[in-house]
Every structure is written in C-alpha cells, then in structure tokens.
Amino acid sequence: MLFHVESERIDAHLSQSLCKSVRIGLDTDMAGNPDAFNPAELLLAALSACMIKGIERVVPILKFELRGVKVIVDGVRQDVPPKMDSIRYQIVVDTDETDRRIDLLHDNVKKYGTVYNTVAPGTDLAGAMRRA
Template identity: 85%
Template sequence: MTETPTKMTFHVSSRRVDAHGSLSLCKNAEIALDTDMAGNAEAFNPAELLLAALSACMIKGIERVVPVLKFELRGVQVIVDGVRQDVPPKMESIRYEIVVDTDESDRRLDLLHDNVKKFGTVFNTVAPGTDLSGVMRRA
C-alpha cells in the first residue's frame, strides 16, 4: 500500500483597516498592506508582496539546503525587481540577484542556486507564468 504524502497547508487572513490600508495576519505575525488606490509608502502593495514572497522563498530554500550541502556562508541578500504589464494586468518579468557572502567555490555556488530554483515553492509557482531569471553571485 502506497502512502499519500502529507501536504502542507497555509492560512492567511486579511482585513481592510481603512481606505489607506489593510492588514494580513498569519500565526503571530502581521503585515501592513498597501491597498490605497493612491498608494501607501508605509506598506507593501500586492506586487511588492509577491516579490517579497519570492525573495523569502529563495532565502528559506538556502537555509534548508545549507546543512545538507555543508555549505558555509556568512550571509545572504536577495534583490528582486519586477515589471508589471497593464493589459492584461500581470507581472511580465522578474529579475533577481542572490548575493551570498561565502568562500565556497563557484561550482558549489552554482549547486546552491540550482537547489533554490528546483525546490522553491513560490519560485516554482511564479516561474511558469512569468519571465523569471536571475543570478547568484558571491558578495
């Protein structure tokens, strides 16, 4: 008898605070949302949240494989830029740069990047519908 793999589930609740913003809640955390039609510099708008989710996915993926690969690093920074098209509205392209502070070889850096691309949940959700590309480089 084959066991069905356990699936992870996620739950987020968002509510309108006022005409200038909303709030998303998850576990014991909250994120201010820019849902103001004029914009709100104090919060992430939906497109910025998508880019933040992608960058968090990349960093979490690195954290997941660092012990497995015995990869030594001192820090990671992810820079993500997106271009939105108007008709139909969608994120047309996303470019990223993952900067890793490490003394590991270029081959090992490439292996780390491959793992980020292969096993990232948000990465693999966004990639099929978006022109998604980027680089991983040494700090």
Template identity: 70%
Template sequence: MNASPGRMEFHVVARRVDAHGSRAECKEASITLDTDMQGRADAFNPAELLLAALSACMLKSIERVTPILGFKLRGVEVQVHAVRQDVPPKLESIDYVLVVDTDEDDRRLTLLHENVRKYGTVFNTVAPGTVLTGSIRRA
C-alpha cells in the same frame, strides 16, 4: 481541514482597515498591506508582497539546503526587480540576483543556485506564469 500526508496547508486572513490600508494575519504575525489607490510608503503593495514572498522563499531554500550541502556562508541578500504590464495587468518579468557572502568555489555556488530554483515552493509557483530569470554571485 487537514493536509494529507506529504502536503502542507497555509492560512492567511486579510481585512480592510480603511480606504488607505488593510491588514493580513497569519499565526502570531500581522502585516500592513498597501491597498490605498494612491499608494503608501509604509507598507508593501500586492506586487511588492509577491516579490517579498519570492525573496523569502529563496532565503528559506538556502537555509534548508546549506546544512545538507555543507555550504558555508556568512550572509545572503536577494535583489528582485519586476516589470509590470498594464493590459492585462500582470508582472511580465521578474529578475533576481542572489548575493552570497561565502568562500565556497563557483561550482558550489552554482549548486546552491540550482537547489534554490528546484525546491522553492513560491519560486516554482511563480516561475510558470512569468519570465523568471536570475543569477547568483559572490558578495
């Protein structure tokens, strides 16, 4: 199965290890998944994986656009918080803060945030299905 021009494809395989966890593999990487009904502290549960994917998407977007914008930074942190509703089970809201260590002015910081919101694959997949709000600030 090959992607058509202008499209990318992704492939992940996840397998149950036992009643306490599972393993996902992609390329040469693997990650332990918290699929234990009691939870486990040493692995991400599915909701946390989604939030980690959203965070990684924002960080990757920043890596992509900083050279284009000539934006100088020393570091970035993404803080994400979500609220889960029980019935039906879903994340009803996700809030994030991008903390950027930079000397760039506020206008450029806003421009960086606009680019993150506009061009992130996971961001744009999650946004229509939940209340996704966030801000950007200087470290």
C-alpha cells in the same frame, strides 16, 4: 502542508494580513501607501523569502559555508492584462565556497522553491547567484 492567512481592510488607505502571530500592513490605497507593501511588492518579497528559506534548507545538506545572504528582486508589471511581465533577481551570498558550489546552491533554490516554482511558469523569471 496547509497555510492560512487572513486579510482585512482597515480603511481606504491600509489593510492587514494576519498569519500566526504576525500582522503585515498592506498598501491597498489606490493612491499608494509608502508605509506598507503593495500586492506586487508582497509577491516579490514572498519570492525573495522563498529563496532565502530554500538556502537555509539546503545549506546543512550541502555542508555549504555561508556568512550571509541578500536577495534583490525587481519586477515589471504590464497593464493589459495586468500581471508581472518579468522578474529579475540577484542572490548575493557571502561565502568562500567555489563558483561550482555557488551554482549548485542556486540550482537547489530554483528546483525546490515553492514560490519560485509557482511564479516561474507564468512569468519571465530569471536571475543569478553571485558571491558578495
């Protein structure tokens, strides 16, 4: 699979990324821009999207009954060298499935997530999946 994203600077306060037919505002202002995601927030958003997409992929295979999903992600950045030192997440599923089946769903998210498996080796990444 190949992916393509183009990003460009709009001005000293905002940049944008273009992918398919979508534009996303990027906070590239050194003082911060409350109307856009900064790069670290984009990484966390990509991780949460990966988790939700992974759930969507395996729900039909596992015949897992699901009413909704919420992912909460928090990251801690270290300054020297600059990197995400740790990421903690909670995946909250609205389901009547057993705890064992929820654990199975979580295992699939961790095993088959592209972004998850890209981030995990270089970051202290940990979290849990729980019932709503």
